[in-house]
């Protein structure tokens with residue numbers, strides 16, 4: 463079991479996943495940008511631009527644990543957010 467070390471810093475990233483309606487590729491984007499702002503995103507696979515909010519399938523807050531020298535050490539899912 464791991465103990466909580468005082469030397470580890472943790473930060474968080476709100477993100478969402480949407481599925482490209484053209485080719486079915488999952489695309490990850492900032493939750494604030496994609497869901498709250500309802501922004502269009504571009505599929506990196508086929509180049510199709512689509513509305514992130516309309517095609518979002520999931521949203522979560524990731525926890526990012528940093529090492530002592532401030533490098534990314536570990537990623538985890540801190541909280542799942544239900545999409546309405």
Ligand SMILES: [Zn+2]
Nearest residue numbers: 482485505508
């Ligand atoms: Zn696509």
